[in-house]
Amino acid sequence: MKVKYDKETDILYISLSNEPIAESDEDKPGVILDYSVSGALVGIELLNASQKMPKPTSIEMELA
Structure with missing residues (x-):
């Protein structure tokens, strides 16, 4: 997984x-x-990110 802002x-x-x-x-x-040919989710694009989340340049990740 890659996250870009x-x-x-x-x-x-x-x-x-x-x-x-x-x-x-x-x-x-x-x-x-975004979906692949097989229908798998391959990406999520968030427009106007700074209006939808407090800090789009700071990402916390938790894996369980």
Whole structure:
């Protein structure tokens, strides 16, 4: 998994897989889900990230 934040465009992208994106769907306003050909979720794009989360440049991760 990779997480990238572009300060200029204010977009946070979470890449869950290296599979190519075949289809994208805006699940909710400003939340775009990317899917592979097989329908697997491969990425999540958050538009206007600084308005949706307190610190888009600081990511905490917890694995259980």
